[in-house]
Amino acid sequence: MLNQSVQTLEAIEHIYHDQWVLVKETEWDKRGNPIKGILIAHGTEREALVQPRIQLHEHEPHAKSFAFYAGDIVPEGTVVLL
Amino acid sequence: MTRRRADRIPGISGYKGLLTVRCQVNEKYQGRFLVDTGATLTVISQRFAQEMKLDITQPIRKIQTASAHQVAQTPVIRLDSLQVGDKKVKNLEVLIVDLPTALRVDGLLGVNFLENFRVTFEFEQATLVLR
Numbered sequence: 126m127l128n129q130s131v132q133t134l135e136a137i138e139h140i141y142h143d144q145w146v147l148v149k150e151t152e153w154d155k156r157g158n159p160i161k162g163i164l165i166a167h168g169t170e171r172e173a174l175v176q177p178r179i180q181l182h183e184h185e186p187h188a189k190s191f192a193f194y195a196g197d198i199v200p201e202g203t204v205v206l207l
Numbered sequence: 208m209t210r211r212r213a214d215r216i217p218g219i220s221g222y223k224g225l226l227t228v229r230c231q232v233n234e235k236y237q238g239r240f241l242v243d244t245g246a247t248l249t250v251i252s253q254r255f256a257q258e259m260k261l262d263i264t265q266p267i268r269k270i271q272t273a274s275a276h277q278v279a280q281t282p283v284i285r286l287d288s289l290q291v292g293d294k295k296v297k298n299l300e301v302l303i304v305d306l307p308t309a310l311r312v313d314g315l316l317g318v319n320f321l322e323n324f325r326v327t328f329e330f331e332q333a334t335l336v337l338r
Contacts, residue, residue: 145311150237156293158229159237171254171308178258182235191229191237192255194311198219198227198241203309205225205241 131161141167143196147174149181150189159191211325211338214292218242220333227312228335231290233259238313242328242335246317249289249299252306255313256284263303272302289320294337296320
């Protein structure tokens, strides 16, 4: 694990801008949305989160985790055709 | 007539109006999904499925999927639950797809989830409303 300190999701998004991040959730708002967590992994490729997430849930089966990209969902100038 | 309570789900507005929302799968795995009214079934990425140790070698079935650029046989599995805001659908069938890397989400929230609710898009506020 990279950093055991609890941070706000806002701070994590700011620090790891334009990267994929994996967070173990530690605090939620009254609607259940995660607002704080511990950074477990980060990287420019989604692949960087796969093994850390598997390990997290093996060691802590009841943990809740949130993986997301801290930046634009698609690069500017890219049109999505699904 | 019974009025169902609206759940306003704040999302993130992407380039050219794409809307993504946070989804919780099987109670403990969260990711961001693109809301896609053009997807018949909800989709999750292969990596996300791998992280949850979902067995895609024994799918419920394989179905032929047609996108703008290819036709393929794609495994369908069943999730215990998928939750968006406080709206949860249990036993939801999903397709497992290798999503393009340029699309930085872990899934597509498709019609088989959305059809359980009255759905409104508020694009200016990047909000999905489910009733």
